[in-house]
Amino acid sequence: MTNKYLFDNRIQSLTVLLDEIIQSIRNYYHPHIQEDIISCCKHALIELLTNGIKHSACENSTIEIIFSLTDIVIRKSDSGAPFLPGEIESWPLAPERTGDRILICQDDFNSVYATVKSPVSLFFDVEERPIDVIDPSSAMLDHYGFLILSKVSATFTFDYNLESKLNVFTAQIELKN
Amino acid sequence: MIEIYKHENYCVLKIGKSEANLELADSLKNAVSATIEKGHIFIIVDFKQVDYVDSTFLAALVSALKEAMKHKGDIAVARLNKHIEHLFRLVRMDKVLMIFPDLPESFTGSFGRNSGGQS
Numbered sequence: 001m002t003n004k005y006l007f008d009n010r011i012q013s014l015t016v017l018l019d020e021i022i023q024s025i026r027n028y029y030h031p032h033i034q035e036d037i038i039s040c041c042k043h044a045l046i047e048l049l050t051n052g053i054k055h056s057a058c059e060n061s062t063i064e065i066i067f068s069l070t071d072i073v074i075r076k077s078d079s080g081a082p083f084l085p086g087e088i089e090s091w092p093l094a095p096e097r098t099g100d101r102i103l104i105c106q107d108d109f110n111s112v113y114a115t116v117k118s119p120v121s122l123f124f125d126v127e128e129r130p131i132d133v134i135d136p137s138s139a140m141l142d143h144y145g146f147l148i149l150s151k152v153s154a155t156f157t158f159d160y161n162l163e164s165k166l167n168v169f170t171a172q173i174e175l176k177n
Numbered sequence: 178m179i180e181i182y183k184h185e186n187y188c189v190l191k192i193g194k195s196e197a198n199l200e201l202a203d204s205l206k207n208a209v210s211a212t213i214e215k216g217h218i219f220i221i222v223d224f225k226q227v228d229y230v231d232s233t234f235l236a237a238l239v240s241a242l243k244e245a246m247k248h249k250g251d252i253a254v255a256r257l258n259k260h261i262e263h264l265f266r267l268v269r270m271d272k273v274l275m276i277f278p279d280l281p282e283s284f285t286g287s288f289g290r291n292s293g294g295q296s
Contacts, residue, residue, distance in 0.1 A: 011198065011199070015228075015229075042229065046198075046229055046231050047232055050199065110269075128269070134242070144233070144268070145231075145233075152267065
């Protein structure tokens, strides 16, 4: 089953939509869903909706929730400015870049990478470093949202649709750890 | 939005909204700077009224912690709901910010920072 929602990319609308989607997830899996999974869905939705507010530069984003017995897929699409992280300047990428691992951002404790899956898609992952000493003068992570999305999801990906010019972010959250 | 008051030997920054998000991030940084300027370097951010936190607010919290550390101070957080505490542990914020289940009698900083706070 798939539920589809239209988000107007306004911060005032975020909480209402968030509550509506979380309630639909609770209803679908009732009573067999753990609170940790609900938390992961909530954090992923907050970051995807906030991404729409901050970066999409268009009127609406579409949120799809795809329910299955093994996982919940949360997909956000928008037709705003193309997502161009790190060193990426335009889509599509050269085919020979498939497999390249690109550093998106880093701070004292985390590095967020995107691996090129195809000329129009990326897979995100996080590399953690030990937290021994906090340096007050060191750089801040400028994409905490990607850190959160990568951590709450079994897989977190981006696809750019060349025909429709849609940015599509997909977070797959497993029902059992 | 953010109420500042003295409590025992530290200052409390009480978030007066249910959403700690990008709208409130700058207010937090300003409130921390103002508190430190007045000489209060130990600060606890009270999340009792907060339902959710976004990444922009988290980044502001880390930025505020670094500001406090530059002045030999520290920042902790208190009264997180279970979803927010789950997020803090997931992104390892519990390793850099002490987490209190309630406002403590005393807060003088860094003990316990590397062992995940006191929750």
